[in-house]
Amino acid sequence: MRRHATLRVGALSALMLGAVTVSASTSASASVAGPGFAVREWHAPRIPGPMPTTRPGAVAVIREWSSKNWSGYALTGTGFTQVTGTWRVPRVQVPRKRHYRKNTFSSSWVGIDGFGDSSLIQAGTEQDWVNGKAFYQVWWEVLPAAETPITSMAIRPGDEVAVSITGGTPDWAITVADVTTSQSFTTLQAYSGPETSAEWIQEAPTIGRHVATLAPDTTVTFDGGTLNGANPGLVSTEAGAMFKGRHQISTPSSPDSERDGFAVAYGAIAPPAPSS
Numbered sequence: 001m002r003r004h005a006t007l008r009v010g011a012l013s014a015l016m017l018g019a020v021t022v023s024a025s026t027s028a029s030a031s032v033a034g035p036g037f038a039v040r041e042w043h044a045p046r047i048p049g050p051m052p053t054t055r056p057g058a059v060a061v062i063r064e065w066s067s068k069n070w071s072g073y074a075l076t077g078t079g080f081t082q083v084t085g086t087w088r089v090p091r092v093q094v095p096r097k098r099h100y101r102k103n104t105f106s107s108s109w110v111g112i113d114g115f116g117d118s119s120l121i122q123a124g125t126e127q128d129w130v131n132g133k134a135f136y137q138v139w140w141e142v143l144p145a146a147e148t149p150i151t152s153m154a155i156r157p158g159d160e161v162a163v164s165i166t167g168g169t170p171d172w173a174i175t176v177a178d179v180t181t182s183q184s185f186t187t188l189q190a191y192s193g194p195e196t197s198a199e200w201i202q203e204a205p206t207i208g209r210h211v212a213t214l215a216p217d218t219t220v221t222f223d224g225g226t227l228n229g230a231n232p233g234l235v236s237t238e239a240g241a242m243f244k245g246r247h248q249i250s251t252p253s254s255p256d257s258e259r260d261g262f263a264v265a266y267g268a269i270a271p272p273a274p275s276s
Helices: none
Strands: 065-067 070-076 082-088 104-112 121-130 133-142 160-166 171-178 183-190 197-203 220-227 239-244 247-252 262-266
Touching: 065 070, 070 220, 070 247, 070 262, 082 104, 082 197, 104 160, 104 220, 121 160, 121 171, 133 171, 133 183, 197 220
Parallel strands: 065 239
Antiparallel strands: 070 197, 070 239, 082 160, 082 220, 104 121, 104 197, 121 133, 160 171, 171 183, 220 262, 239 247, 247 262
């Protein structure tokens, strides 16, 4: 089924309440960072944010939407039952000394639904700075449940991760693979969302009832995206940036030459589009 080429900004999506405890003792990736922390974290639908204003030095590709917790590309339409994407796990930047003990969080993921509704099926990677240390892990989630860490896989910055979400009857298949280390994980989960949007997103996840402070990651490059088994044909009007108040804090690039990927950078300046 052909997707709509123009995005529609939906009404404010309700935050889904849920919780998960993440600790060094329960995550296979704890050996990478080992921060020994426990937080309540989940990945909410898009929370609409202010529209951007043009100002010197802020090169935004946004045309139709912005968000308080998402940046990246979102396509709307009907009958979306399959989405894929790959990226390299970004590295959390060590904060300046005066912010060294401030906890920050980020997630990179692909998913279906959640742009203008409260349903969402997704999977991705988590890049956090907690208690003065970096922490990385992979996860999957089907709202209204909270994030489920994939404890059988350990990831590191620079690893190439591939995610595939495929609809079925009655269960959907969620597959996460670390191409660099040849690790993989698949789970079958019941899902009955409206199938009206698909996304490739850099997110500030929700901790408790609040959107977390976004971690200052290195630039993330999404590539090899597919939608319903075909090239998504991304265009800049399908991109959106993340805002904290009126400050633009995460910005996507224009699509790459194959229109199946893009880059996302921390801050208000769009990174160059990847070559392919």
